[in-house]
Amino acid sequence: MKVTVFGAAGAVTGSCHLVEAAGKRLLLDCGMIQGSKVEEAKNALPFDFDVKSIDAVILSHAHIDHCGRLPVLAQYGYHGPIYTHRATADLLPVMLEDAASLAEMDAERRNRFHKDGHNHHKPLFTRHDVGQVVRQLERLDYRKPLTLFPGVTVTLQDAGHILGSASVRIVTEDAGETRTLVFSGDIGPLNTPILADPDPFPSADLVLMESTYGGRLHRERAATVQEMGEIFDAAWKAGGNILIPAFAVGRSQELLYWFAKHYEDWNLGRWRIFMDSPMASKVIEVYDRHEELFDDDAKVMFHGKPHPFHLPNLKYTTDVEDSKAINEHNGGCIIIAGSGMCNGGRIRHHLRHNLGSAKNHILFVGYQSVGTLGRLLVDGIDSVKLFGDDIKIKAHRHTIGGLSAHTDQAGLLEWYGAYSGHPRIALVHGEDDARKACALALKMRFDVDAQIPAYAETLSV
Ligand SMILES: [Zn+2]
Incomplete structure (x- = not known):
């Protein structure tokens, strides 16, 4: 199994990871980059992987920094299934339609400055693109494994972050070898109002964990x-x-x-x-x-x-x-x-x-x-x-x-501590200071060397 980090490496937005195993290519999240205008302009650039070769998308939750480029992915030709929790599937049209109408209004406003009658600015995506994404959704429940392809099974468990948020486990069987990847998604704190607590998986060969607040402890x-x-x-x-x-x-x-x-x-x-x-x-x-x-x-x-x-x-x-x-x-x-x-x-x-x-x-x-x-x-x-x-x-x-809807360093350590044998771990979805602080804390508590992958870095599992 190979995992390549195509977003949220040293940042907390633009979550996107490519998983290759058992002859299939799966995309975990396809989020929008949020931040300065320069950063946000990257949302319109082509993807750094071959979109048409993707076999399935798995979406952790409905926040725009995890789902916001799905319509762009569809524009580039991905019309296959998008697997996600059924509550996320219900939230997704609300999120994406809002983003589309903001983008449409923004493009219209900018085009007003051009007097030549041409529309120089195009919205990143439109409500029409959102309709396409919604037709691609496949609804899952927590803790009910689904075999997507022979040798590729996906399970969602509650991440306690927002309604429908999930951590994702992908188990692949390839030439007699079983490999397990867990992607944390965004992890909520214990006792978050309304939501159930995060539900970590028991084991993994690689844990890809968020680290938004990897360097901080929240106030009580x-x-x-x-x-x-x-x-x-x-x-x-x-x-x-x-x-x-x-x-x-x-x-x-x-x-x-x-x-x-x-x-x-x-x-x-x-x-x-x-x-x-x-x-x-x-x-x-x-x-x-x-x-x-x-x-x-x-x-x-x-x-x-x-x-x-x-x-x-x-x-x-x-x-x-x-x-x-x-x-x-x-x-x-x-x-x-x-x-x-x-x-x-x-x-x-x-x-x-x-x-x-x-x-x-x-x-x-x-x-x-x-x-x-x-x-x-x-x-x-x-x-x-x-x-x-x-x-x-x-x-x-x-x-x-x-x-915060994200747990803090103590919560991240506790979530990781639930995995038997303290498996290999790579930190994503955190600014670099947070990732380094989290890696240090993991080393001290579990004597594990967390990886801090760069953009487009591939991890072999
Ligand atoms: Zn989130």
Whole structure:
């Protein structure tokens, strides 16, 4: 078996790996690169492997940095099966259609600058391409192995990261030799609200593991929750707004869970709460349809009051006009909007209206990739240009680490520690500092030498 890393080598986006074994070529994930404009331009470049020779695609979960180039793969001629968990198959059209309409709008906006009537800028993909991808989906359940081809069997197990997220095991038999690869996907922390805990496989010949927070320990969730309560209180007393950039899938639902849980002690009834994301209500419908995947705590919570997705003062805004109207309120609003890293979407309009005042608070509740506006804000830039306005930043910025959808170094070590005999491991999906820190921790704890593959490096298993 050969595994070649075609993405997320030294970065946390663009997940994509090619597996060759038993005469077949399988692609694990086909994610979009997110970050600076220069980095994102790479999404439109041809793939560095022969697309038409791919026999099957296996998708770990519905985040755009894992699935966002599937329509491009289809444009380049891959029309074969895409195997994924059935909840991911339900989330995928929502994610990709949103990305397509953003890309279409962006291309249209850029073409307006050209007066010669030609469309110089084409969207990365369109809703038509998304329709093609959706027709290719094949739905799997957790813990039910499926033989894709003679000698190639795939099993998904819960990765506890977002609804439908999976770690993937590929077992191949080739000339009497059995080889097992496990790809972690993105691994969630233990006790993530709503979701079940990550479910590692018992053994592997090679573990390809994410390492987003390989160099960090998260704050205790209890301390994080307390901190959020304190920020809400301070913002209310100052008469300000609270902005929370959040991915429409995962974090937005988790925030609503915490709001419902602490509705009384955070005195949330006095706020206007907006879920300002056209995707959010669609995603919430998908979550509602898959309650059987929730953990026990969430199953109880979603049958009590207040229901996390139907808080009495929660408004889902889908129309642009409703979204704009939020900015008429000078205070008293909690606004959850995408994108999670502030590199697009409605959050940028809210930032423009709110960054300039010290009474407002911005809560960062997820990973901010290098090159994104979110990362610049977290790193402390003091002014920003948004929609032509130069804004001196006075709003308070908070990084709420304990709510991450990715587990931390301790969680990664625990997940890997479940594999018997501490098998060979290679680290992907982490910036290089995180990968190195994770490798060091693995060495100290398990005396294993983790590999840190470069882009296009092949690992023989
Ligand atoms: Zn993810």
